[in-house]
Amino acid sequence: MSEYSADVVVIGGGVVGCAVAFELAQRGCTNVIVVERGTLACGSTGRCGAGVRQQFGTELNCVLARESVRIFEKMDEYLDYEPGVEFRQSGYLILAFSDKQWDQFKKNVALQRSLGIDVKMLTVDEALEIVPFLNTEGMVGATFCNTDGFANPFHTTFAYGQAAKRLGVRIMTHTTVTGIEVENDRIKAVVTDKGKIATDTVVNCAGAYSGDIAKMAGIDLPVWGERHQILVTEPVEPLMGPMVISFHHDFYFQQSVHGSFLGGIGLPEPKGYNIMSTVEFLERMAATLKQLLPPLTQLRVVRQWAGLYDRSPDAQPILGECPPVEKFYNANGFSGHGFMVAPIVGVLLAELITTGKTSIDISKLDMGRFARGELVFEPSVVG
Amino acid sequence: MPENPRPDDNTIICRCEDITLGEIRALIAQGYTTIDEIKRVSRAGMGQCQGRTCRQLIAREIAQALGITVEQVELPQFRPPTRPIVLSTIVEGEGNE
Ligand SMILES: Cc1cc2nc3c(=O)[nH]c(=O)nc-3n(C[C@H](O)[C@H](O)[C@H](O)COP(=O)(O)OP(=O)(O)OC[C@H]3O[C@@H](n4cnc5c(N)ncnc54)[C@H](O)[C@@H]3O)c2cc1C
Numbered sequence: 001m002s003e004y005s006a007d008v009v010v011i012g013g014g015v016v017g018c019a020v021a022f023e024l025a026q027r028g029c030t031n032v033i034v035v036e037r038g039t040l041a042c043g044s045t046g047r048c049g050a051g052v053r054q055q056f057g058t059e060l061n062c063v064l065a066r067e068s069v070r071i072f073e074k075m076d077e078y079l080d081y082e083p084g085v086e087f088r089q090s091g092y093l094i095l096a097f098s099d100k101q102w103d104q105f106k107k108n109v110a111l112q113r114s115l116g117i118d119v120k121m122l123t124v125d126e127a128l129e130i131v132p133f134l135n136t137e138g139m140v141g142a143t144f145c146n147t148d149g150f151a152n153p154f155h156t157t158f159a160y161g162q163a164a165k166r167l168g169v170r171i172m173t174h175t176t177v178t179g180i181e182v183e184n185d186r187i188k189a190v191v192t193d194k195g196k197i198a199t200d201t202v203v204n205c206a207g208a209y210s211g212d213i214a215k216m217a218g219i220d221l222p223v224w225g226e227r228h229q230i231l232v233t234e235p236v237e238p239l240m241g242p243m244v245i246s247f248h249h250d251f252y253f254q255q256s257v258h259g260s261f262l263g264g265i266g267l268p269e270p271k272g273y274n275i276m277s278t279v280e281f282l283e284r285m286a287a288t289l290k291q292l293l294p295p296l297t298q299l300r301v302v303r304q305w306a307g308l309y310d311r312s313p314d315a316q317p318i319l320g321e322c323p324p325v326e327k328f329y330n331a332n333g334f335s336g337h338g339f340m341v342a343p344i345v346g347v348l349l350a351e352l353i354t355t356g357k358t359s360i361d362i363s364k365l366d367m368g369r370f371a372r373g374e375l376v377f378e379p380s381v382v383g
Numbered sequence: 384m385p386e387n388p389r390p391d392d393n394t395i396i397c398r399c400e401d402i403t404l405g406e407i408r409a410l411i412a413q414g415y416t417t418i419d420e421i422k423r424v425s426r427a428g429m430g431q432c433q434g435r436t437c438r439q440l441i442a443r444e445i446a447q448a449l450g451i452t453v454e455q456v457e458l459p460q461f462r463p464p465t466r467p468i469v470l471s472t473i474v475e476g477e478g479n480e
Pocket of ligand 1: 011012013014015016017035036037038039040041042043044045046047048049050051052175176177178205206207208209227228229230264306307308309310331332334335336337338339340341
């Protein structure tokens with residue numbers, strides 16, 4: 001006996017799950033239940049840097065980010081969300097520290113420009129005009145896109161969640177998925193600690209836990225958690241316009257709307273669900289800031305925390321169905337850039353589920369690519 | 384226990400982010416019923432003091448609205464550092480690298 005029934009069950013109430021649920025409802029598929037173990041945005045979404053950039057190295061990532069930016073630009077009206085999602089296009093300045101990196105950036109920018117993304121290659125002096133206190137020692141140049149930016153991850157998720165609810169979607173928070181019943185490769189029900197939901201369609205938006213969810217349906221999904229740490233400083237007057245990234249230092253730093261700076265740096269991490277903060281991270285951040293943005297070491301850190309990247313083997317999302325199980329859809333594996341593409345991922349998954357087709361070809365991002373050996377490596381990943 | 388007079392909606396609850404009791408009550412009425420959710424939607428507790436003043440006050444409001452005890456309200460995580468710390472002092476503490 002099932003306590004509930006739904007046409008689609010979305011597992012995970014992060015930005016991706018909420019966007020998928022809303023876009024389904026937009027397309028008339030309103031008998032949808034979102035199941036979230038904690039509260040909306042309590043997972044990676046609420047812990048992320050919330051940067052939105054279009055400067056990628058693969059065509060598909062560029063297109064997904066570009067289309068998401070178009071949605072972010074009109075999101076407050078699109079989702080009728082009065083507090084606003086605080087999308088600001090203050091740009092991303094990406095620094096190059098070797099000739100090899102600069103050559104890769106040239107290729108990336110040629111690709112980005114061919115896709116209609118306005119990215120400029122800057123000399124060191126031009127970069128200094130944008131961030132005057134940058135320490136340019138060893139720097140070769142930079143790329144800049146002024147339509148990149150960031151949004152508030154909580155408001156973005158709540159905006160999608162509330163808009164979905166208004167269209168009839170049911171959001172069950174404090175509810176944990178514990179099993180998925182599958183018979184002859186068909187989904188029968190999603191089992192939760194609050195009762196069973198009869199359904200034949202599941203969208204796996206459980207972030208770093210997506211591998212665990214897939215396993216419940218007998219699917220071996222190569223997605224795992226990887227800790228990434230981040231810190232926030234006291235708020236100060238506006239000092240720095242764009243997000244500053246260095247892939248060489250695996251580092252990003254950005255000033256938020258509220259005046260505080262947010263940033264992170266990559267450290268070697270084992271697979272797992274550990275989200276404790278470390279002193280080592282603070283030290284690495286402080287030392288790297290001293291090297292790249294020296295005056296900012298005068299800021300006070302008020303808080304540090306950590307979250308999980310939902311990693312996949314090629315640092316690319318896994319989108320779509322995964323045979324032989326029917327109607328088990330994945331939207332996970334975002335590997336550190338899931339917030340920025342969530343708006344378009346919501347659209348594409350909803351299109352796929354309701355019509356079987358998508359307006360952007362995402363067939364390369366299916367799970368089958370790992371078995372086929374057709375991995376799509378993205379050269380530009382940070383943090 | 385004597386009944387406390389119910390504080391006014393205009394009372395500032397989070398001094399760092401300038402948030403009133405009225406705003407907190409409105410959010411609870413909209414369904415944000417944990418301290419973390421209220422923090423995420425309003426920034427109450429995200430400021431300089433990291434919620435040292437407002438956390439208890441918000442917990443009390445939630446408890447009152449839900450008819451539960453303050454102890455039953457879901458508490459947020461405490462996170463380092465315990466006091467704001469200047470980044471340059473961390474670099475200096477690193478030794479002679
Ligand atoms: C430090 C850090 C910085 C980042 N910076 C950026 C950035 O600048 N830009 C960017 O685009 N991305 C960034 N990311 C990545 C981004 O956070 C994620 O890609 C994105 O939030 C993924 O969203 P999601 O909805 O898929 O996952 P999540 O937000 O993790 O949502 C998954 C949800 O599933 C729930 N769940 C899990 N298991 C179960 C279960 N069994 N039952 C019910 N519910 C369950 C969880 O509670 C969670 O809420 C960053 C990540 C981190 C950690």
